[in-house]
Amino acid sequence: MAEPQAAQRVLVVMAHPDDGEFMCGAAIARLAREGHHIDYCLLTNGDCGTRDPAIKTRAQLAQIRQGEAQEAARRLGVTRDVIFLNYVDSMLQPTLDLRRDVTRVIRQTRPQIVITQDPTTFYHGQSYINHPDHRCVGEVTLGAIMPSASMRLIFPELYYDEGLEPHDVKELYLTNTTHTDRWLEVTPADLECQVAALKAHTSQISRDPAEWVEAGAKEEAAEARQHGHDFTYANGFKYFRFGR
Numbered sequence: 199m200a201e202p203q204a205a206q207r208v209l210v211v212m213a214h215p216d217d218g219e220f221m222c223g224a225a226i227a228r229l230a231r232e233g234h235h236i237d238y239c240l241l242t243n244g245d246c247g248t249r250d251p252a253i254k255t256r257a258q259l260a261q262i263r264q265g266e267a268q269e270a271a272r273r274l275g276v277t278r279d280v281i282f283l284n285y286v287d288s289m290l291q292p293t294l295d296l297r298r299d300v301t302r303v304i305r306q307t308r309p310q311i312v313i314t315q316d317p318t319t320f321y322h323g324q325s326y327i328n329h330p331d332h333r334c335v336g337e338v339t340l341g342a343i344m345p346s347a348s349m350r351l352i353f354p355e356l357y358y359d360e361g362l363e364p365h366d367v368k369e370l371y372l373t374n375t376t377h378t379d380r381w382l383e384v385t386p387a388d389l390e391c392q393v394a395a396l397k398a399h400t401s402q403i404s405r406d407p408a409e410w411v412e413a414g415a416k417e418e419a420a421e422a423r424q425h426g427h428d429f430t431y432a433n434g435f436k437y438f439r440f441g442r
């Protein structure tokens with residue numbers, strides 16, 4: 199973060215209940231530890247994310263995953279209720295309805311800082327194709343930040359019917375990116391929070407994540423050191439600061 203002195207309002211917007219914990223959980227824990235006000239919005243409730251034949255319906259899984267998401271957020275230090283938009287898992291499309299719904303959340307929570315996913319990430323390396331929902335959450339959130347949240351006459355029902363004033367976001371951090379240009383230093387305690395939060399997703403986690411969480415944060419810190427930062431552990435982001 200740009201080392202903000204005062205408490206900021208931060209909005210994390212992710213596609214699935216475990217995305218934030220997997221991708222940048224230590225950074226979220228750091229922000230919570232520093233006293234920033236964090237709202238956490240999930241576009242889906244993860245109701246398709248299982249290979250377990252004992253889970254028969256999406257409704258059954260949705261209930262489990264909503265509970266896990268709330269507990270995971272609590273373990274990161276988020277004190278507010280997770281906001282669920284309850285779109286169907288794995289079916290996200292960058293529709294105007296979805297952009298309006300994210301715009302509504304931005305105007306309600308009025309964050310200076312938004313954290314979401316990079317919509318340009320189609321794959322990593324030779325063994326990972328990015329989930330289409332991960333690209334979609336980035337696309338709709340970027341469109342919601344600029345221009346929809348700022349303009350009264352875009353989605354006029356939000357202002358005229360719901361009384362939601364326009365809002366300008368100041369900073370944007372994209373996780374799950376191949377264009378990292380900003381690093382947030384994190385501590386071993388932040389990594390422990392990330393691991394504990396990941397373990398709250400008991401329907402998703404089959405092995406202890408501690409090893410790869412630490413290895414990933416070390417790897418990102420090594421990249422940060424090439425850019426002049428003296429970090430041991432870090433989470434990397436593509437960063438924007440809006441001059442308005």
Ligand SMILES: [Zn+2]
Nearest residue numbers: 213214217329
């Ligand atoms: Zn996901």
